[in-house]
Amino acid sequence: MTMPPKISVIIINYNYGRFLGDAIESVLAQDFAGEMEVLVVDDGSTDNSAELVKPYLDRVKWLPKTNGGQVSAFNHAMRHATGEWVGLLEADDTWDKNKLAKTFKRLEREQDASLIQHWLLQSDSKLRPLDGYIYPKGPEHFNFDDTLIGLPYGGTSCIVFNRARLAAMPPMPEDMLYGADICLRWAAAAVKPIANIPEVLGKRRLHGANLFGRTLYDDPAKITAAIAFHTALLNYLASVVRTTGTAPSPASLAHIARERAQMDIFHHRYSGRSRQAFSAWLKLARLLPAAPGSLFKIFSTLLIVVSPRAYIKLQGLYSKLLLIKAKKNG
Structure with a gap:
């Protein structure tokens, strides 16, 4: 050897x-x-x-x-x-x-x-x-x-x-x-x-x-920092694409845009800008693929515009249900 x-x-x-x-x-x-x-x-x-x-x-x-x-x-x-x-x-x-x-x-x-x-x-x-x-x-x-x-x-x-x-x-x-x-x-x-x-x-x-990521959405300051970090990451991604010539697929770019739109919803809502939060939600809804889970995502994220805390609780419950299902199937 x-x-x-x-x-x-x-x-x-x-x-x-x-x-x-x-x-x-x-x-x-x-x-x-x-x-x-x-x-x-x-x-x-x-x-x-x-x-x-x-x-x-x-x-x-x-x-x-x-x-x-x-x-x-x-x-x-x-x-x-x-x-x-x-x-x-x-x-x-x-x-x-x-x-x-x-x-x-x-x-x-x-x-x-x-x-x-x-x-x-x-x-x-x-x-x-x-x-x-x-x-x-x-x-x-x-x-x-x-x-x-x-x-x-x-x-x-x-x-x-x-x-x-x-x-x-x-x-x-x-x-x-x-x-x-x-x-x-x-x-x-x-x-x-x-x-x-x-x-x-x-x-x-x-x-x-x-535990930064695990408590991201319930902290306005962390949302602001996460948006700045997301922007820096995208700049680095652009430099990787220029260097290698490897381009992300449209599906990957849409995923990245959805992540940013969800952060923007929270950011605007925590800043008291409900109208801008709603506009960010519309952008997220347009970016979602035609898939069975998208309808749930559309309506659940609309809850952020109304009450970010309620959405966080709903997301926690949903994650627990997914875990129970995964354990049952595996």
């Missing part, structure tokens, strides 16, 4: 000192025969992260920097990374000990892959599994349009990518603050489908400090 190529593992930390040891230990415990370097980039933490990392400094490289966000931290670490492959791990997550071994075993039969990922077990702050999550048995690949509609999303900590094969991609703008994982998936899939290992090979820790 050929020795695996060298991998640089980048652990991105900001004020997660209480979790950092678990992340580092999970990397150092890898059942992996290849060469590995571990880079811990600290994005200007104000907690005791610098103190807690000291016992590991003989095995990891500590890269402190001023606070600039996830993308800035990623770019900083990449300037120090020397591996042919790069694996990403958020400081509050962990890897299973066979993650790298299974990743490179898959890459033995798919040697031209640019990016490979897997599922993450959704866990609480103590890494206990959370109920309510389904981990599909497939697929083995995701194409460019899949990434644009969010199908392969598994977070940052499941990504391993080939740095040389993505070197020609546009640089990620550091004013985005976060979203490095999304940009990497788009850039990789625009050239070649993403390889997916449909297994749980790590744990994503859900806790009070990282």
Whole structure:
């Protein structure tokens, strides 16, 4: 068996000192025969992260920097990374000990892959599994349009990518603050489908400090930030399309437009602009495909114009019903 190529593992930390040891230990415990370097980039933490990392400094490289966000931290670490492959791990997550071994075993039969990922077990702050999550048995690949509609999303900590094969991609703008994982998936899939290992090979820790997306629509400030982030992502997507010549399908573009229209409904409604909220709802309704579920979507999102809180409650109930159905069928 050929020795695996060298991998640089980048652990991105900001004020997660209480979790950092678990992340580092999970990397150092890898059942992996290849060469590995571990880079811990600290994005200007104000907690005791610098103190807690000291016992590991003989095995990891500590890269402190001023606070600039996830993308800035990623770019900083990449300037120090020397591996042919790069694996990403958020400081509050962990890897299973066979993650790298299974990743490179898959890459033995798919040697031209640019990016490979897997599922993450959704866990609480103590890494206990959370109920309510389904981990599909497939697929083995995701194409460019899949990434644009969010199908392969598994977070940052499941990504391993080939740095040389993505070197020609546009640089990620550091004013985005976060979203490095999304940009990497788009850039990789625009050239070649993403390889997916449909297994749980790590744990994503859900806790009070990282539940941005789960509480997005009930916070006007987060909606405003999400719209700015969405705009920055679309600008990056445009640069990927220009670089690769790979264009999104009309269905993917419509999906992106629907996401933005729904954010706009909330944004206008929270700002007291009911007329503009209604106009955004009309745009969303026109963008929905002729499908059985579209009628429900049209009328349920109209509820946002009347009462955003009522819509959030309805959506929560609907999600629970879908989960019950999925468990019953699977």
